[in-house]
Amino acid sequence: MAKNPRNPKGQGLVEYALILVLVAVVVIVILALLGPAIGNIFSNIINSLNPTATPTPGN
Secondary structure (H helix, E strand, O other): OOOOOOOOHHHHHHHHHHHHHHHHHHHHHHHHHHHOOOOHHHHHHHHHOOOOOOOOOOO
């Protein structure tokens, strides 16, 4: 009986690598789409915590 030259462990490794690549691509796409919106939210929070000084009339 001939031994099967393919290693099932290698197949599992390739499947895990493909899943990892898929997850990475999804995360990159989500961050690319939502990144500016998240940045605006943090900017609004920072601006509300550090209000700018309002000038007094006559000075």
